[in-house]
Amino acid sequence: MRKISLAFICCILFFTFCSQPERAPEEVRVRLEIDPDNLSPVSYNNGAALQIINLLFQSLLSADLGTDEIKPFLAAEMPGIVQQDSITLFTYTIREEATWSNGSPVTARDVTFTLKVLKAPLLNNESMKPQVEFIKDIRVDEQNDRQFTLVCAGFAPEMELLTGDYFILPAYLYDPENLLLHLRVADLSTDLSELENDEKLKAFAVKFNSPTFGREPKLLQGSAGYTLENWTNGQYLTLVRKKDWWGNTTSNTQHLTAIPERISFQVIPDITTSLLALKNRQLDVLENIPAAEFNQLKQDKSFLQDYALHAPDAYEFIYAGLNTRLPKFSDKRTRQAIAYLLDADNLIKVSQQGYATPTVGPIPPSVDQFYNTSLTPYRFSANKATALLKKAGWQQEQNGWYKTINGRKEQLTIEANYRAGNTSYENAAIVLQQNAAKLNIPVTVQSMENSLLSEKLKQHDFDLYFRSLSGNPFVFNFKPLFHSAYAVSGGLNYTGFGTPESDQILDQINSTVSSEAEKAKLLKRLQEILYEEAAFISLYYQKDRLAVHRRFGNLKVSGLKPNYDVSAFTLKEGK
Template sequence: MAIDPGSLSPIGYTSLEALQVINLLYQSLLTVDLEDNTLKPGLASAFPEVERKDSLTFFHYQLRPQAEWPNGSPVTAQDVAFTLKVLKSPFIRNENLRSQLEFIQDIQLDPSDPGRFTLVCQGYTPEMQLLTGDFFILPSYLLDPQQAFNAIPLSALSSADSTQYNTERIRAVAERCNRLGSPESKDISQGSAGYQLAEWATGQYIVLKQKENWWGKNAGSADSYLTANPEQINFQIIPDNTTALLALKNAQLDVLDNIPVNEFDQLQRDENFLKNYDLHTPQGYDLIYAAINSRKPAFRDKRTRQAISHLLDVPGMIRVSQQSFATPTVGPIPPDRKDLYHPQLQPRPYDPVQATTLLKAAGWIQERNGWYRNINGQREDLRIELLYRAGNTAYEQMALIFQQHAGKAGIPVTLLPLEGNVYSQRIDQRDYDMHFRGISGNPFVFNFKPLFHTSFAGPGGLNTTGFGTPESDQLLNQINEAESEANKARLLHRLQEIIQEEAAFLPLYFRKERIAIHSRFTNTKVSGVRPYYDLSSFMLKP
């Protein structure tokens, strides 16, 4: 891992590194089998039965009878209800996940079967089936031993006013949930998946150990993808790429992903290395983008941001930093989703002449040493501080290319590589001009509300650029409610146009993953969907 996960909370994680570990500790109702990139039942025994009545949709679920918690008690519908209440609770820090479940209004438990329940949802979209099963189920016996949340109807937390439930007992549960996933909370950070957290030395390593007599080994035909084969999984946290590659070449690592392009190319030609390792390049759904802080006075005019986007030489960046392992894009939709990707929109080209024209139109005055303008009687120079994660060779190369092109156009760019936690903190606090970053997606769901809606633009929200217009906010809501694929495509096409017009969030390219896995393993399930391989399924070759 390039960075420490920070938190392994299944309701409050903020990094992809954390998600990879959490997937080995907790389970959701539905899961993705990386063997064939298909959706399959997880804790649920089957896909939900769907029933539509007027403006409501009912998803009828049945849990697997074998599913159990670490103490041997069964996973029940009551645990699902508790989890949804936690995810919707205003007393718990889970803002990034809460929006994804807005459409779930209530849950109905079956009094005759503790494993059966119905989710009552507002409206209907084809993606709802996945979304109703795409959240980690929490053990209520560990987090709410006094069953304080049992008395709160889920429908009440779905409404505007839930202050009546802000009691001492509820606050105690909230405090426990907010502590979930920290290195000091191993006693409550336990799920129904095949592993448990054994050790966590912050910034150094994380150790997971296989549970004894784990229930998933008796899940019938599902045991091909509900797996816990390795007895122990050790994650080494190595921020520096050079150090990680050295550890790989010395056979101190079994798996390394996100290998820099030049080093990956060398490994492909290293016969001694290839005797012991297999190399993989699945087409992924990781989007690399540039972000401009539209809140800052210098960047509030979209013409200024458009000018900056014309100084991003994306083909050059791909050539230098990714070679053939990337595909340019006009938006956050993967180009291989041809039904949803905008068919006419073209990536904004590298064009310093157009950048100059736009800067002048935005009121910037060109001098010998750069650009300035007067704002409220104060002189403001156009300068950019560009943040990116230290040790990431691709970002470093891209930053140097941008610095060179912007400098020729008269815009000084200061490069500021930062360690993972400091870098994330600066962005979360909106303390930046521009940064490079990556986000992970999938080919199943396109809920961009947390990323682009103005309600998520505050400190800590995922909308770090301040992007958003009344039209884009409305589009984001409509996309999540669209019932037909044709209507969703039309709405997503318009969203991509606005994203390019506003030029605060600048999509650059989707990259292929570059992975090395020791050849003594089989059943690795290498995929384009994160985490690109299933560690729980690894087996040793005879």
């Protein structure tokens, strides 16, 4: 049976790879764990999509993975900053060389258009809108259409990055009918209710919110060095390098790269299949390698002749989310009891083999100034879980725990959902199931395809789920995840977490923080609230584990996702 299964997997790999164009000399083949839902620079919703979008579009500022520093990308230099009472002015100049795919220059008009898209009502911009809400207006230089000033409320140190950390959209391509031309950015920083009846905005929203805007190669044309060549659902996406891309000819910008001729992203959800493709030399890059397999590869001399292994500290963490809208989970003591059954220490030992660090919240423990060291990560304790369940009103009977809720006697049961094919989530679900069984709490473990899981989360149709989030050490914008305003159907606050104090803290972090010390105080308090409410339970930060074929150099291995810069890969001589 095992030989048949392996043969079947080999056949899948064979037909998947053979259905693609012949490999170009400098082609890089990268595994994607999931097929992106869309590649919209505004409404993408996973890391796989973000990695590809970064090769198609650019922001004013971004991180150079070679140095883990923020550098100007579309901007010619870092912005000039002037504080004036309650506002701060950030002045940018766009690189003179920067052009769109049709050869036209990138100008302040495109930045203005982008801000309108990010801030306007009716559009699918829920995840990006909080990031730019402090930007109140844009002033375009009348003498230079590449220069502009952003008018921002208050001042916070991370505003320098936030004013430039969003993908700039081509106005000529996305709005050829000028449907948003009549709107002003300043108008989108006040009451938006009247604009919901704006006919031109409604017409633009119909087009922009359609699936076409996130999948059509003719629309996925940014200022970066690649264009989307092919997207075969569930199999692969290929990007090709633009001819004479402006960034490759710009001096003193080593972080602007588009070197490989073609980049092919292979959609292989199953890690076993991915490892087989790697060992068969059908992949050049594989990340998120399970710890046990990673250690085995470290001992494989034949494999190491062709591949280099890397394990950078990542800014990605695994967490569990509980649906606080369900009556059985409405009491935080019940949620805390479940947190004591998740057992992050055991997960790190068993599934990560030490390639991880337990955490008390969504702040990386490595970021000393913001991490709350006064808290202790939840660790397995049957006694604490039992005591908390009793305090929450649950009564232990012979076949489980029961509580009268809304006049009905209900049993405490948990369905744990996670994306199929991810061993980290699967291990977490199984550990919870085993620990809960010790207290006679039934846990059903349910894996599912990513799009189905995403839909269930958006509709709040779940008990508990396991997922991961990627961040960075520069900005901590948690408003879409934790603010009660985003707990509506379709919003990103899936758990329903939110207190008046946490909402106020999230608003302050995004708008009025004036110093690192104040920001640290707010973030540490937010971690305390998250820890106590136990709706969003952070488990551990991972080390990434990746393999890259030795024929490539200039990898820029980093702790920042995707942990390498494929656009910078160079082909070594003789390889």
